[in-house]
Amino acid sequence: MNRVLVTGASGFIGTRCIVPLLARGYEVHAVSTRMRQDDGVKWHQANLLDPEQITSLVKLVRPSHLLHLAWDVTPGAFWTSQLNVRWLNASLTLAEAFVRAGGQRIVMTGSCAEYRSTEEPCREDSTPIAPTTLYGASKAALGIVVPACTRELGVASTAWARVFYLYGPGEQTSRLVPSVIQSLRRGAAIPCSVGDRVRDFLYVDDVAGALAALLDSEVTGPVNVASGVPTTIRGLLEMIGDHMGNTHLLQFGARPSAPDEPAVLVADVTRLTRDVGWTPSVSLREGVKRTIEWWQSEDTHAN
């Protein structure tokens, strides 16, 4: 039986990966610093920044597959945090321990922040890697070293998922989509930038589904995990406002745009759709609707 170790399993993406992994027949071992309970899942509590805990965990579980999602993603802080460097180190330790314990297949998660800014859709094999943040640099570095490292260890087919923008139920409240939904629910006006930046959004369950499909494939190397559909920030927010019936609260142009952000950041998804054979099942409109409904159905989300 295929046995997958999922790190960061209580996070925004990790939580959503469990169902598609179980559906694909994996025995799921989920790791988090927090203990949880889920039907059909074995939970393990561990701090992966401690090399000894990594080694013990891998020896205990002896996974055939590894889906490594854990990283520091504290909103507002993660772009520049030195914890990125510790996660880079920890991820390398994890990869080596996994392969030495007989592991066969690795999917780790990178980011669109690895790419050099370009107006064209980012392609895995031709868009230059030129991150401008410590977060992007640490991910890019890991994406370069892990395949070389596991190849030398003589096993492990390795794929590197470059995740673009995502949204959906359970996102941390200070992030863009949840904060806009919460403000609109309160009837508060929202000063926004012009919102002309173009991004590539994918619903979190589709991100999770794509990662499970990638893990279950034999595709190696970098693979963009994204929708391939360009959307302006304004377009996304207006879709939220339309659904909630108060688009007039969105004050576009009331705030300056953040400097240094790329005008366009969109994925070429040829590898995901053709090589992995996976396509999204939730449109942006449907994903926005589900996300709003999730927030409306919950009393508190102080995550």
Place this chain on the structure above:
Amino acid sequence: MNRVLVTGASGFIGTRCIVPLLARGYEVHAVSTRMRQDDGVKWHQANLLDPEQITSLVKLVRPSHLLHLAWDVTPGAFWTSQLNVRWLNASLTLAEAFVRAGGQRIVMTGSCAEYRSTEEPCREDSTPIAPTTLYGASKAALGIVVPACTRELGVASTAWARVFYLYGPGEQTSRLVPSVIQSLRRGAAIPCSVGDRVRDFLYVDDVAGALAALLDSEVTGPVNVASGVPTTIRGLLEMIGDHMGNTHLLQFGARPSAPDEPAVLVADVTRLTRDVGWTPSVSLREGVKRTIEWWQSEDTHAN
């Protein structure tokens, strides 16, 4: 006074860096796993793969400058050794410890093995980073993360020296140039490949001089450390044979060429010559002559 910590200081390049650093007025603190004695240099014995020893050393020396050369370069093994990953980790620990202790200027050494194979001279800002070995991948990863990491720590101007091919006195005996010289001294025939691969060779004292000049400059980012002069392997070996008067012992074409090696690997040295303002002082012919004479003057070189 500028105080430089030199790691790998008893190595092939490190040994040669001490004179140019002293000449530029640096107080030189040299680190090695082996203890040495040199006039005007403070030697420290430390194993940099131990994070605690890194921290202790940096706190003790409190260097303003860091020239980090230490790495695993065991001939034949270093391309694929997992020690590369440990040196990546150690180098990141060193960079952070250095900046936290008030350090201002870092030069670390990368490699031409970071570049994607190309017939054109490799340019720091446009030749894609696409290493094919774990050694190249680890160096490329470090070259991406260190500048981002030190920038976030709020100090430290960082340059990344991509060193190409080098040769000279003190090179490990199993490497190409020493092994050819030793065979020719014994009068032994040498079965060689065709030798049509084109490389970029720089005499070790020039490599050391370039690194000292780079450290002493304000240039940041990647800088090729090389001659910029294309030379075939055959051309280099014939120059050795010419000087020793027994070129007939070189049997070109008697062995197959190693697979997977790039046909051409040559540097564009515009950044080194224009931005750093440094040019080599030893021609290939003169460097070969000095290297042969060094081997002839030594009784044993079992390094």
